[in-house]
Amino acid sequence: MGKWALWGAAGVVGQSVAAALRSQGKPYRVVGRSLGGLKATFGDDPLAEQVTWNPEDAASVRAAVRGVDTLIYLVGVPYQDFRLHPLLMQRTLEAAIAEGVERLVLIGTVYPYGHARTTPVREDHPREPHTFKGRMRKEQEDLVLAADAAGRIRGTILRLPDFYGPGVDKSFLYSAFQAALQGNTANLVGPIDVPHEFVFVPDVGPVVLSLANEPKAYGRFWNLAGAGSTTQRALVERIFQEAGRTPRFRVASKLMLRLLGLGNPFMRELVEMHYLLTHPVLMDDSALRGLLGTVHKTSYEEGIRRTLREMGQTQRSA
Known part of the structure; x- marks a missing residue:
């Protein structure tokens, strides 16, 4: 080509x-x-x-x-x-x-x-x-x-x-990576126990x-x-575990998204697609x-390790 x-x-x-x-x-x-x-x-x-x-x-x-x-x-x-x-x-x-x-x-x-x-x-x-x-x-x-x-x-x-991955800030998991690295509380959009x-x-x-x-x-x-197939909860717990921290997170419901959307256009628009969290498309x-023939897929465990490592390096050099 x-x-x-x-x-x-x-x-x-x-x-x-x-x-x-x-x-x-x-x-x-x-x-x-x-x-x-x-x-x-x-x-x-x-x-x-x-x-x-x-x-x-x-x-x-x-x-x-x-x-x-x-x-x-x-x-x-x-x-x-x-x-x-x-x-x-x-x-x-x-x-x-x-x-x-x-x-x-x-x-x-x-x-x-x-x-x-x-x-x-x-x-x-x-x-x-x-x-x-x-x-x-x-x-x-x-x-x-x-x-x-x-x-x-x-x-x-x-x-x-x-x-998800290094530098992916528009991901449901991004807040968890940040929180795990910094010792903060992750902000998630629920439900977090549905297959994803x-x-x-x-x-x-x-x-x-x-x-x-x-x-x-x-x-x-x-x-x-x-x-x-996994769940947000399983991945977030793994992210905190890999970072050596106890998982800390808060979960926003669809109603909370509506309330947040009163002042945040992105949150307001996210409400329409909330069905993907309650009735996921796998x-x-x-x-x-x-x-x-071959489609390589990095395991969640390895992907989480690599993301934490590269995000950590970026934060240290900033």
Whole structure:
């Protein structure tokens, strides 16, 4: 494959994909809205070409994608602006097709499935999102699948569960890692005894590259499950144990989220997705493993150790 572009690269999953490309010595382009942010994250990597885009300017979008063969789409939007997901995807697809990009891989979520009818959920599960955020994510997916079906670009989607790892501050577990390192009380969103799954972010990059390089991957979506079913309580207790501390945490209910949301837009928007904690979507990724052969998953025990170690080193050097 030729030139890779990580579209919305500065997030933790983008950094994982970049690390996988770097390990293979492949040059790549990182695309974001802020050149300063890109330089702060990728400025030390000679393989990374830093390019900005303005999604409101079609010429800017085309310039950012020009010369690219494979586009990994990782663009995030604020939780209160999910209406932007299909709009930004449409603009990116139009530019990518106009510039002759061959392949696009969308990093997606479980939101389009809606309420789980089965446990675990396979890719043939209906996509019937009952939330606004789920509908926006489904519209985004449909754009990719329609462009592939029309032969305009090869497109595929990789669905991720919740994730955790070094530097992952938008995780249900982040507060627990911080609290365990600092001797504080973790803030959790409950219930915390319901089955859940998490993927260790450094594991994602190699899977994305393998999927993008597999011709049979395109025209559909794929699940990537976590390292097994667990609970928030089990992981938080393990995090504190690894840090040598007694677990200390407080748990916010859905009602508490509503109250916190009166002054916090993120908490207000989180209420809509609370069903994922009471009726979780646990994914079956046997199809992905059948396609790729090997899908490495770091155990929760090892992932917790690595996250504590790297977060501790970062805090000491700050």
